[in-house]
Amino acid sequence: MSEPPVLVEHRGAVLDIRFNQPATLNALTEPMLLGAAAALESAGHDPDVRVIKLGGVGRAFSAGADVSGIEPGRPGGTATIDAANRLVRTIRDVPKPVVASVHGAVAGVACSVVLAADLAVAAESSYLLFAFAAIGLMPDGGATALLPAAVGRARADRLALLGERIDAQRAEQWGLVSHCVPDDEFAAEVERLLAHLAAGPTNAYAATKRAFNATALAGLDAAFDVERDLQVGLFATDDFAEGIAAFRAKRSPRFTGRPVGSLV
Numbered sequence: 043m044s045e046p047p048v049l050v051e052h053r054g055a056v057l058d059i060r061f062n063q064p065a066t067l068n069a070l071t072e073p074m075l076l077g078a079a080a081a082l083e084s085a086g087h088d089p090d091v092r093v094i095k096l097g098g099v100g101r102a103f104s105a106g107a108d109v110s111g112i113e114p115g116r117p118g119g120t121a122t123i124d125a126a127n128r129l130v131r132t133i134r135d136v137p138k139p140v141v142a143s144v145h146g147a148v149a150g151v152a153c154s155v156v157l158a159a160d161l162a163v164a165a166e167s168s169y170l171l172f173a174f175a176a177i178g179l180m181p182d183g184g185a186t187a188l189l190p191a192a193v194g195r196a197r198a199d200r201l202a203l204l205g206e207r208i209d210a211q212r213a214e215q216w217g218l219v220s221h222c223v224p225d226d227e228f229a230a231e232v233e234r235l236l237a238h239l240a241a242g243p244t245n246a247y248a249a250t251k252r253a254f255n256a257t258a259l260a261g262l263d264a265a266f267d268v269e270r271d272l273q274v275g276l277f278a279t280d281d282f283a284e285g286i287a288a289f290r291a292k293r294s295p296r297f298t299g300r301p302v303g304s305l306v
């Protein structure tokens with residue numbers, strides 16, 4: 043029997059959700075994103091769940107969206123975007139604290155998932171990579187709202203346009219994650235924080251999340267819509283086709299930057 047794409051485990055007051063495709067470094071597919079979102083939605087109505095942990099099986103949290111089956115120029119491509127948006131929105135809406143347990147690689151739309159969490163605890167050896175531009179795309183999953191809210195616009199531009207790899211220490215300094223922890227202390231620190239939150243004032247936590255959503259993240263839904271429209275346009279560009287070809291050939295892309303339709 044094949045393993046489920048998402049593992050969901052109840053551990054007392056903790057709901058543990060883990061992406062479960064370690065062979066692909068948890069490259070995110072529509073079923074993985076929807077499975078995680080459904081588990082979070084269910085937890086929101088379960089009084090026995092007081093805190094939610096979100097992580098990945100194997101060597102990485104997630105290497106980003108699975109682009110292995112993408113064929114540039116063909117219709118479609120929005121299902122994964124819509125599923126990612128549902129997961130990010132659910133992380134923000136669920137009235138329980140969500141802790142991202144970050145190890146290994148966090149790339150592409152997985153960065154949006156981590157940014158949406160209430161706390162993100164990163165192992166010192168982990169890193170974040172906003173890799174969208176490397177294949178001719180733009181940030182999505184609400185990143186155009188979440189990223190500037192976390193680090194400011196100048197650093198958001200730097201991360202989105204240059205695609206720099208950000209190690210866990212700098213990620214904590216910039217506000218991309220809440221904690222950077224030595225690898226040998228990582229698991230224990232995650233469990234300590236989960237226990238602290240599970241024993242805390244859940245109504246106050248829920249109210250705090252609602253307030254942050256209404257203020258710091260008031261533009262999140264608009265970001266989902268704008269990103270979706272623009273990303274669909276980018277799917278039709280020569281640069282995206284070249285980005286995917288270069289990714290598959292493991293070479294540097296040769297972008298031309300030809301303007302396309304309404305993106306001009």
